[in-house]
Amino acid sequence: MEFPISGVVINPFILALTGFFVGVLGGFFGVGGGFLAGPLMFWAGVPINFVVGTDLAHMTGKSIVSARTHRALGHVDLRLAGLMIIGTIPGVELGAQLIERLKAVGNIEEVVGISYVVILIAIGIFTAWESVRALRSKHMDRLDVQEVVGVKSLIHRSRLLRIPPFIRLPVSGVEEVSTWAIILVGLVTGVLAGFLGVGGGFLRMPLMVYVLGIPTHVAVGTDLFEIIISAGFGTITHALKGNVDVLIALTMHTGAAIGAQIGANATRYFSGPAIRMLFSFLPIVAAILVLLRLGI
């Protein structure tokens, strides 16, 4: 099928299948999946200048579908999402400024690439270690505990941040937390997302769980809500530069919309630690893809 906006001929089934696969992952783990969709789109024949913008467009639609399903399940904390966005937006700008500064030093791609790999591997290993610990404790105690956070010290540490104003997050089951702690998490993920040039879902989800103490299912749903805002904004900015092929995005979304529904519904049948354990493989796969791109 010919896609006249980007001027390429691509099999639409490959695009829809890519969308489906990334949709399932996105709905289940609360990530945009750009780290996987990007290389797959490029492999399918989407021109490189259209890859990022078109991926963001399909990511917006897919996240809407997943977030709606998660919202119906009570897994979206709008208050938390709104506060995190306040930190994320300046964070992304700070990260982008950092990149500009580093450009003067030179060899920016290698610096960013290696930083990315180190962060991804650290997240993957930590999440795997923690979730296995949480799953073990759950089984040993024979308790009906669906939300076991294996490492409690990080959550306790964030509680030390007792700067008012405080906020209650009833959807997340958090009775009182400093607004600044939430904004800080948003800021940190924003800086990393801006610096690494990624959506940041794979950073935000574990930080929400480990630092703010948000239940995994709510972290997944809330992260998807944030992705709608950030990817929607990204779609507009890339489209204004002529880097979005909406026909390719719509093709991918035919698969992604179905995949996202399946992924989001599947979270009902997994406990928080089980989702985190499965999630831990994602950053490792992403790290391998970055290493391959860098030719290391």
Added chain:
Amino acid sequence: MTGRKNISHVKDPSFKPMMRSLALELMIYGPLVTIYFLVVFAFAKDLLVRMYHEILVVYSVVALLMIVAQGVLLEALTSWLLRKIGLRH
């Protein structure tokens, strides 16, 4: 001070009815999404190409709206159809 309630976010659904409901929903939603794409491709393709080359600002807004519509409107239509045929209340 911060605290967490002892809450469980994993429901204990009956697996079969849930899967049946999801399968039914996807049986309606899947074709709708595909038809939407084919209709856009058949009737709006040329218009979109022209907008892309001539009025990029309008193209950007329309592109986002089309993606949002594919996600939101079609899901709403699916829910409405399911209610209409008595499979969802």
